[in-house]
Every structure is written in C-alpha cells, then in structure tokens.
Amino acid sequence: MPELPEVETTLRGIRPHLEGRRIARLIVRNPRLRQPIPPEMPERVAGQTIRSLRRRSKYLLIGLEHGSLLVHLGMSGSLRVVTAGSPPRTHDHLDLILSDGGILRFHDPRRFGIFLWISMSPEIALVEHPLLCRLGPEPLENDFTGEHLYRSSRSRRVAVKSFIMDSAVVVGVGNIYASESLFLAGLHPARACNRIDQGGYERLAETIRLVLRASIEQGGTTLRDFVNESGAPGYFAQSLRVYGRAGESCRICGTLIRQQKIGQRSSFHCPHCQPQAIDAGSAAFFDEE
DNA sequence: CGTATCTCCTGCAAGC
DNA sequence: TGCTTGCAGGAGATAC
Structure with missing residues (x-):
C-alpha cells in the first residue's frame, strides 16, 4: 500500500531512467482509473522531454516541456521500468515509452490510482492544482513540527x-x-x-x-x-x-x-x-x- | 468550519 | 469444490 515511503522509493528508483529522456509515445490499455484518462492524453505527451521529477505528498509530479504528469499510486499501484518487448501483465494499464527504449509501466489492480496530464508546470501545480494546493506540510521537511x-x-x-x-x-x-x-x-x-x-x-x-x-x-x-x-x-x-x-x-x-x-x-x-x-x-x- | 459517511475497485480469505 | 460475504484502503465528494 503506497504511503509516503513507497512513493519516495518509487521516485528514487524511476528518476534515473526518466530524467532528460524524451517520451516517444503513451499506450493506454485501460483508461478507467480513479479519474478516466482522456483520449487526447497520448498526443499531448508524445514528443516531450521529461525535465524533472518530484514528490508532493503521495503524488508524483513529472515535469514536461509543456505541463506535467500527475501520478498517484492509490492503494495498489506501482510503477516499474521495463525493457522494450516485456509482455504486459494483467492490470498493466499504461506504458510510457521512452525514446531510448525504456518503458515506464503503470500497474494498478484496484484502479484507485491517478495518471493525468495537466497543463501546469510542477511549480504552478503545487500551489494551484486542486489536488495539491490544500495539502499540509511534508513530514520530512522543516515546517512540520x-x-x-x-x-x-x-x-x-x-x-x-x-x-x-x-x-x-x-x-x-x-x-x-x-x-x-x-x-x-x-x-x-x-x-x-x-x-x-x-x-x-x-x-x-x-x-x-x-x-x-x-x-x-x-x-x-x-x-x-x-x-x-x-x-x-x-x-x-x-x-x-x-x-x-x-x-x-x-x-x-x-x-x-x-x-x-x-x-x-x-x-x-x-x-x-x-x-x-x-x-x-x-x-x-x-x-x- | 468540522465531522462522519459514502464511494471508487479487485484480490484474497473465511465461512458455509 | 464452489459459492457468497467481508475486508483491505487513499482520499475526494457529499451531507449535515
């Protein structure tokens, strides 16, 4: 069950495989997550370079050239980096295919997770996006006392x-x-x-x-x-x-x-x-x- | 504003 | 063996 440590572990694990890479395409096998994945999302993200990755609460924010990906693992979600050709298993709902051949694969049996493209940069999203703007302090930062x-x-x-x-x-x-x-x-x-x-x-x-x-x-x-x-x-x-x-x-x-x-x-x-x-x-x- | 309840979903375990 | 039922849970939505 992903809580903060699991999301942080995921962030640290996927960061070296994603940062600076270009997104070749996005494959959506099942768009029915907690918030449905809009049909236009693959064309929105294709061709963009991944600029940054960060965590806020249990959300992952992946900064692109235009906008961001907002990802939440819900309670059964996981992200793995797999190589081209590895066959998808049940509940592997999304593949973010990178131009270097790597694949970021989103797996979520209970589909409580979120995988959205938003038009804001990560910095703007932190203070303006409705899912992020009302969050309290990070427990591992200094304003949590x-x-x-x-x-x-x-x-x-x-x-x-x-x-x-x-x-x-x-x-x-x-x-x-x-x-x-x-x-x-x-x-x-x-x-x-x-x-x-x-x-x-x-x-x-x-x-x-x-x-x-x-x-x-x-x-x-x-x-x-x-x-x-x-x-x-x-x-x-x-x-x-x-x-x-x-x-x-x-x-x-x-x-x-x-x-x-x-x-x-x-x-x-x-x-x-x-x-x-x-x-x-x-x-x-x-x-x- | 604070609080309690409902809801999404699937896999597993327990009970019959 | 195979069915039904209950439980697990992040967190937004809703009602009061």
Missing part, C-alpha cells in the same frame, strides 16, 4: 489517528505509519486530538519522522502489492511493531496487541504502551533511549 500539530489540533476533537491521517494537517501518513508512529510516541490512537499536550505532539512529530525515514531506508513496506521500480518488494514490513499484529505480543512489554476501528480504518495499538491517558515520558520509544 510538534507545534504545528498542537496548534492545528486545538479546534478539533477527532481521534488523533484520524487527525494525523488528514492530508490538510500533514501529508503522507497513511494507515500503517499512523499506527506505528502513535505506538512509538506512546499515544492511544483513539484519544481526542485536542486532549494531547504540546509535549505529546513533539514526541509524535518526532516518531512520524523516525518511522517514515526508517521505512524509506528499507525500501518501503510491502504487505501485498507494493514493488519498487525493479519489481522488488520493500522490507519495512518486518519492522512493524503494531500494524497487522492483532493478538500478537507487544515487542516492548509483551501485552497482546489490540485491533479496533477508528474512523472506518483498522487500527492497532498496545494497551499497556499506549494507555488512554499517560504520564509524560512513558512512551515506548523514548523509554528505549
């Missing part, structure tokens, strides 16, 4: 897990990493976000960064679908402390990990390490230090 979380949460009362998964608050924290960072910060996922003090949010901002960085280093989390540009899985799944471990023992205290629905999403926590109310400093991660 505990203070930002604290201030943003004062007027709200949703569960803290739903709060950090809100892309207007901070981007890139999906279901897996939300559970993981709350565990390390010692915060119960169902706690009302306005009932966490600034110290709690300082810890949480730190563990969000920690978890995302660690996952990027391991090439992302592969539960079922995710593969990198070469088709290889990520290895962060073996580092997960609570996600998907309901009924198993907490790696810190041995208490059985509990699963509950929060905001329609499965959540995992350790009842001992993440009590409903905690003393400052009782967080699992900070106790390890």
Whole structure:
C-alpha cells in the first residue's frame, strides 16, 4: 500500500531512467482509473522531454516541456521500468515509452490510482492544482513540527489517528505509519486530538519522522502489492511493531496487541504502551533511549 | 468550519 | 469444490 515511503522509493528508483529522456509515445490499455484518462492524453505527451521529477505528498509530479504528469499510486499501484518487448501483465494499464527504449509501466489492480496530464508546470501545480494546493506540510521537511500539530489540533476533537491521517494537517501518513508512529510516541490512537499536550505532539512529530525515514531506508513496506521500480518488494514490513499484529505480543512489554476501528480504518495499538491517558515520558520509544 | 459517511475497485480469505 | 460475504484502503465528494 503506497504511503509516503513507497512513493519516495518509487521516485528514487524511476528518476534515473526518466530524467532528460524524451517520451516517444503513451499506450493506454485501460483508461478507467480513479479519474478516466482522456483520449487526447497520448498526443499531448508524445514528443516531450521529461525535465524533472518530484514528490508532493503521495503524488508524483513529472515535469514536461509543456505541463506535467500527475501520478498517484492509490492503494495498489506501482510503477516499474521495463525493457522494450516485456509482455504486459494483467492490470498493466499504461506504458510510457521512452525514446531510448525504456518503458515506464503503470500497474494498478484496484484502479484507485491517478495518471493525468495537466497543463501546469510542477511549480504552478503545487500551489494551484486542486489536488495539491490544500495539502499540509511534508513530514520530512522543516515546517512540520510538534507545534504545528498542537496548534492545528486545538479546534478539533477527532481521534488523533484520524487527525494525523488528514492530508490538510500533514501529508503522507497513511494507515500503517499512523499506527506505528502513535505506538512509538506512546499515544492511544483513539484519544481526542485536542486532549494531547504540546509535549505529546513533539514526541509524535518526532516518531512520524523516525518511522517514515526508517521505512524509506528499507525500501518501503510491502504487505501485498507494493514493488519498487525493479519489481522488488520493500522490507519495512518486518519492522512493524503494531500494524497487522492483532493478538500478537507487544515487542516492548509483551501485552497482546489490540485491533479496533477508528474512523472506518483498522487500527492497532498496545494497551499497556499506549494507555488512554499517560504520564509524560512513558512512551515506548523514548523509554528505549 | 468540522465531522462522519459514502464511494471508487479487485484480490484474497473465511465461512458455509 | 464452489459459492457468497467481508475486508483491505487513499482520499475526494457529499451531507449535515
């Protein structure tokens, strides 16, 4: 399930194969993604040189001479670089064929992904495109702080897990990493976000960064679908402390990990390490230090 | 404005 | 064995 680390892994993997290359043509096998691919898209992008690649939230922005490609992997999407002649498999919906023979292949069984040409440059799209302009800070950049979380949460009362998964608050924290960072910060996922003090949010901002960085280093989390540009899985799944471990023992205290629905999403926590109310400093991660 | 719910889609696992 | 059902989930759209 592509969250920020998986998208970052994909970006780093495909960049050297794309930057500076010319697009020979675009083959659309199935235009029915989350937003349908317009029939004129192949002629719009053919012949253009790829100038830049960047990530914003879980979106990839591929800068062309005229406009950009806006790509989202949804929850089952992946991008691979394959060589000419490699046969497409089921759900290989798009091929971006480069003039050097390489092919960027978009695979997405559940078709929640997005692959669009937009007329704006990446720089303009970041501030003006409706899918990008309302996004919160990047968790691995300097404007994401505990203070930002604290201030943003004062007027709200949703569960803290739903709060950090809100892309207007901070981007890139999906279901897996939300559970993981709350565990390390010692915060119960169902706690009302306005009932966490600034110290709690300082810890949480730190563990969000920690978890995302660690996952990027391991090439992302592969539960079922995710593969990198070469088709290889990520290895962060073996580092997960609570996600998907309901009924198993907490790696810190041995208490059985509990699963509950929060905001329609499965959540995992350790009842001992993440009590409903905690003393400052009782967080699992900070106790390890 | 904040919150909760619905929706898209397919693959897999569980239950009968 | 083969059916049905439920679940997984990013995030926009919608209703209140």
